[in-house]
Amino acid sequence: MTAVHGEREPIVRISDAAVVLGGRTVWSQVGFDVQPGEFLGLIGTNGTGKTTLLRAILGTVPLAEGSIQVLGHARGRGHDLGYVPQKVVVDPDLPLRARDVVALGLDGAKVGLPLRTRSTWERVERALGAVDAQDLSERRIGRLSGGQQQRVLLAQSLVSDPKLVLLDEPLANLDPASVQEIVALLGRISRERNMAVILTAHDMNPLLPVLDRIVYLAKGHAAVGTTQEVARTDVLTRLYGSPIEVVTVHGRVVILPASGAPDTEAVHHSEPVQREPLP
Amino acid sequence: MTGIRMGIFSGGFFTTEAVWTALLVGGFAALVAAVAGVFTVMRGQSFAGHALADLGAVGGSGAFLLGVSQLWGFVGAGVLAAIVLEVIGLHRVRERDIATGIVFGFGLGLTALFLYLGTTLGHSSNQAVAVLFGSLFSIDPGVVGPVIGLGVLSLALVMLVSRWLSLEALDADIARARGVPVRLAGVLFMVALALAVELTALSIGAVLATALLIGPAACALQVTSRIPRAMWVAVVVGVGCTVLGIFISYESYAWSPGHRAWPASFCIVAIVFVCYLSTRVWNTVSAAMTRRRGVRRVGQVSERIREGN
Ligand SMILES: Nc1ncnc2c1ncn2[C@@H]1O[C@H](COP(=O)(O)OP(=O)(O)O)[C@@H](O)[C@H]1O
Ligand SMILES: [Mg+2]
Numbered sequence: 001m002t003a004v005h006g007e008r009e010p011i012v013r014i015s016d017a018a019v020v021l022g023g024r025t026v027w028s029q030v031g032f033d034v035q036p037g038e039f040l041g042l043i044g045t046n047g048t049g050k051t052t053l054l055r056a057i058l059g060t061v062p063l064a065e066g067s068i069q070v071l072g073h074a075r076g077r078g079h080d081l082g083y084v085p086q087k088v089v090v091d092p093d094l095p096l097r098a099r100d101v102v103a104l105g106l107d108g109a110k111v112g113l114p115l116r117t118r119s120t121w122e123r124v125e126r127a128l129g130a131v132d133a134q135d136l137s138e139r140r141i142g143r144l145s146g147g148q149q150q151r152v153l154l155a156q157s158l159v160s161d162p163k164l165v166l167l168d169e170p171l172a173n174l175d176p177a178s179v180q181e182i183v184a185l186l187g188r189i190s191r192e193r194n195m196a197v198i199l200t201a202h203d204m205n206p207l208l209p210v211l212d213r214i215v216y217l218a219k220g221h222a223a224v225g226t227t228q229e230v231a232r233t234d235v236l237t238r239l240y241g242s243p244i245e246v247v248t249v250h251g252r253v254v255i256l257p258a259s260g261a262p263d264t265e266a267v268h269h270s271e272p273v274q275r276e277p278l279p
Numbered sequence: 280m281t282g283i284r285m286g287i288f289s290g291g292f293f294t295t296e297a298v299w300t301a302l303l304v305g306g307f308a309a310l311v312a313a314v315a316g317v318f319t320v321m322r323g324q325s326f327a328g329h330a331l332a333d334l335g336a337v338g339g340s341g342a343f344l345l346g347v348s349q350l351w352g353f354v355g356a357g358v359l360a361a362i363v364l365e366v367i368g369l370h371r372v373r374e375r376d377i378a379t380g381i382v383f384g385f386g387l388g389l390t391a392l393f394l395y396l397g398t399t400l401g402h403s404s405n406q407a408v409a410v411l412f413g414s415l416f417s418i419d420p421g422v423v424g425p426v427i428g429l430g431v432l433s434l435a436l437v438m439l440v441s442r443w444l445s446l447e448a449l450d451a452d453i454a455r456a457r458g459v460p461v462r463l464a465g466v467l468f469m470v471a472l473a474l475a476v477e478l479t480a481l482s483i484g485a486v487l488a489t490a491l492l493i494g495p496a497a498c499a500l501q502v503t504s505r506i507p508r509a510m511w512v513a514v515v516v517g518v519g520c521t522v523l524g525i526f527i528s529y530e531s532y533a534w535s536p537g538h539r540a541w542p543a544s545f546c547i548v549a550i551v552f553v554c555y556l557s558t559r560v561w562n563t564v565s566a567a568m569t570r571r572r573g574v575r576r577v578g579q580v581s582e583r584i585r586e587g588n
Contacts, residue, residue: 095317108445108446109457
């Protein structure tokens with residue numbers, strides 16, 4: 001949809017990469033490029049290595065083979081990337097308010113005391129407003145609910161206008177209305193600011209309108225295709241290993257577990273996301 | 280010491296040189312420890328603070344044998360230990376209990392040996408008390424300059440990496456994604472922490488040093504949710520407790536039974552403890568009040584929802 005073609009250098013270039021964790025190959029022979037402004041959905045069942053792939057791009061997981069380049073350099077070299085991890089365990093007493101967290105997204109890599117100007121704070125409040133979290137601004141991050149934390153962390157990842165954001169299950173704790181809202185927001189920002197997004201999710205449906213391409217992980221390998229190529233009954237059935245039906249309802253593509261499917265969790269399989277802070 | 284005792288009767292708390300040295304060294308060490316303490320608590324590194332105090336004591340006690348000043352013994356051993364701990368990542372290992380028992384137990388064992396050797400070589404046994412529990416009123420005024428220099432270095436390091444530490448306290452991977460050199464931040468902070476802990480060890484002793492590192496910061500984090508404010512509150516609490524403790528210790532000579540002045544270390548740590556208890560109580564009470572207000576606010580929201588907003 002918005003992929004920029006031509007001679008531009010890709011934002012991410014993954015070449016024949018493999019990751020081995022605990023003596024087990026999580027995935028191997030993974031290779032694809034991400035173009036500026038591209039919106040990429042990363043799908044696959046639990047434990048196929050979606051989180052590992054995002055962390056490999058960040059440079060926090062060592063590669064057993066191959067290479068990953070981010071913004072034309074070796075990964076993990078002091079880039080400004082937006083990142084929202086799947087699990088963030090925040091101490092309820094951590095002395096950071098939502099607005100501090102977002103502000104650190106702007107200047108957390110700088111040295112010296114955080115002496116912030118009015119315009120910085122205005123930018124922070126706008127970012128919080130964009131994810132409908134302006135009323136959380138003064139609250140401690142560790143004392144927010146899972147969904148609230150996710151919104152604040154999303155604002156944190158977007159605030160600096162990075163060229164690439166990596167979002168690990170950013171929709172997991174949101175109610176359906178919020179999911180639509182956040183997806184629309186991400187799609188708009190990605191288009192307007194030419195920001196590449198790599199996002200993992202266990203429910204593809206709300207993402208179909210904004211995704212340019214889908215990377216699906218299965219059986220230790222990754223396959224890449226446009227949404228039209230992947231969101232097909234036969235492809236998804238093969239991917240999930242259980243019958244999946246892709247139908248068009250009111251002009252919208254919807255992915256459903258096929259009637260009589262033994263495992264209705266196939267598409268909506270829920271990951272055990274531990275985001276609620278302890279009371 | 281007799282100079283001090285005489286001072287009480289002349290009513291001159293602020294006119295005695297030993298008191299001034301105690302106030303300067305104790306107060307400044309407390310200030311530095313309070314600032315480093317805020318980040319120590321945030322990073323869950325009080326363990327490292329303990330470790331640095333115990334290992335610093337090896338240098339503090341060894342200094343007597345080598346004939347160098349106790350300050351440089353503490354600081355040398357502490358900074359060396361900080362770098363080693365950070366490089367081998369010992370403060371992050373899971374078996375912290377084992378590490379504490381063995382490595383730091385060994386550290387204190389060496390301290391015991393050095394102090395024993397020192398006594399047999401004819402030094403007074405006061406030195407053992409000084410290393411372990413501090414001896415604020417007998418600090419050599421000559422160390423005031425180096426203490427302030429090292430303290431400023433510690434403060435500068437903490438300020439330098441404060442944002443890195445804050446982002447890392449939220450999530451290390453987010454920090455890395457933003458380009459924070461997490462490793463460097465860890466090393467620099469450990470050095471700053473070592474300086475803060477060793478200056479405090481010089482002031483109130485290696486065994487009690489963590490009380491001034493963790494106590495004021497823990498108080499501050501009970502009452503505020505902002506890092507800059509937490510640093511100010513911690514400094515006020517830390518320096519306040521130290522000055523008050525020194526004063527009480529000084530005065531206690533006059534009214535304690537048999538004119539046995541209470542040690543300054545005890546007075547300081549006791550006041551820190553009281554401060555922490557009070558902030559806990561204050562926090563519990565104010566949290567209960569916030570909850571009540573919160574219930575009212577939820578009520579308003581549900582009304583608005585009913586009205587179709
Ligand atoms: N630190 C680790 N050591 C060993 N195995 C790991 C580690 N982290 C993840 N794994 C394994 O790697 C696989 C992929 O995990 P992950 O990337 O979290 O999957 P996903 O995000 O797709 O659910 C899982 O089988 C998991 O058990
Ligand atoms: Mg995952």
